[in-house]
Amino acid sequence: xxxxxxSPQSLIILEGKNCTLQCNYTVSPFSNLRWYKQxxxxxxxxxxxxxxxxxxxxxxxxxxxxxxxxxxxxxxxTASQLSDSASYICxxxxxxxxxxxxxxxxxxxxxxxxHP
Amino acid sequence: xxGVTQTPKFQVLxxxxxxxxxxxxxxxxxxxxxxxxxxxxxxxxxxYSASEGTTDKGEVPNGYNxxxxxxxxxxxxxESAAPSQTSVYFCASREGFSGAPLHFGNGTRLTVx
Numbered sequence: 001x002x003x004x005x006x007s008p009q010s011l012i013i014l015e016g017k018n019c020t021l022q023c024n025y026t027v028s029p030f031s032n033l034r035w036y037k038q039x040x041x042x043x044x045x046x047x048x049x050x051x052x053x054x055x056x057x058x059x060x061x062x063x064x065x066x067x068x069x070x071x072x073x074x075x076x077x078t079a080s081q082l083s084d085s086a087s088y089i090c091x092x093x094x095x096x097x098x099x100x101x102x103x104x105x106x107x108x109x110x111x112x113x114x115h116p
Numbered sequence: 117x118x119g120v121t122q123t124p125k126f127q128v129l130x131x132x133x134x135x136x137x138x139x140x141x142x143x144x145x146x147x148x149x150x151x152x153x154x155x156x157x158x159x160x161x162x163x164y165s166a167s168e169g170t171t172d173k174g175e176v177p178n179g180y181n182x183x184x185x186x187x188x189x190x191x192x193x194x195e196s197a198a199p200s201q202t203s204v205y206f207c208a209s210r211e212g213f214s215g216a217p218l219h220f221g222n223g224t225r226l227t228v229x
Contacts, residue, residue, distance in 0.1 A: 004158065032215055043120070043206050043220025044159075051215075089158070093215070104218075106158030 002027040004092050006107035014115055017080055021110045023073040023090035031095040035064055035075050038087040038109070047075070047088075077112075085114045118142050122207050122221035129197045129228045137192040137224050139207030145219070146212035148190035150174075150182060152203040153223070159206065165190055167212065197228045 004025045013019050025033065032051045036044035048059045050066040050073060057064050061084075063076045077084055090107040120141045129135055141148065146167045151159040161174030163182040171182050179201060181193045190209075194201060204225050208218040 034217060036218075042222050043208070044218070045220070046217035049215065049217070104161070106160075108156060108158045 002105045004105045004107040006110050010111040012113045021075045025071050025092045027092040029095040031093040034091045036089040080114045087111050120221035127226050140189045141209040145209035149208045150192045151206045199228045202228045
C-alpha cells in the first residue's frame with residue numbers, strides 16, 4: 001500500500017531559527033515528490049518538486065532533499081519568519097506510465113508554528 | 117488572475133439535505149479534482165476529471181457526485197448529507213501531466229449536523 005509519513009506532526013520554533021521537516025514514503029513506482037505549504041484557511045501551494053535524479057533543490061529559504069534509495073525527503077527552512085507558520089504537506093506521485101494522471105499520495109502534514 | 121475559485125466558503129447542513137459545491141478555474145487546465153481534508157489525515161481524492169467530458173472516482177467517492185460542466189467548471193454534489201461528510205473540501209486543477217503542480221482553491225468548510 002502506498003503511504004507517506006511525515007514527522008514531526010507539529011513543531012514550534014523561535015523566529016530566526018532553522019528547522020527540518022521529514023517525509024518518508026513507500027510509493028512505487030516513484031515519479032516525483034512535491035512539498036506544499038498550506039496557510040490556515042487557505043489551499044495548499046506548491047513549494048518545490050523533486051524528481052528521481054535530484055538530490056537537493058532550493059527555493060529561497062526552503063531547501064528540499066531527496067534520497068531515493070532510502071525513500072526519504074526533507075524540507076529545511078532557514079532563518080524562519082512568522083509567515084512560515086503553516087502546515088507543510090509532502091505529496092508523492094506514482095509513475096503514470098505515460099498517461100496524464102499519476103496517483104498522488106498525501107502525507108498528513110507537519111504543522112509549523114514560528115513564535116516571535 | 118483568480119486561479120481556482122470555490123463557493124461557498126462555509127456551509128451548515130442538516131442530515132439528509134443536499135447541496136452543490138461550485139468550482140471554477142481560469143488557467144485553462146484540463147484536469148480538475150475534488151479533495152476532502154480531515155484533521156490528522158492527508159487530503160483524500162473524491163473525484164477527478166482528466167479532461168472536459170470525463171470524470172472518474174477517487175479514493176472516497178461514496179455519497180458524492182460530480183459534473184464537469186465545461187473546461188472551467190467542476191461541481192461536487194452531496195445528495196443526502198451525512199455527519200461523516202463534515203470536512204473541508206478543496207477543488208484543484210493542473211496541467212494535463214503528472215509532474216505539474218496542483219493549484220488549489222481556498223476550500224469550503226462544510227458542517228453536517
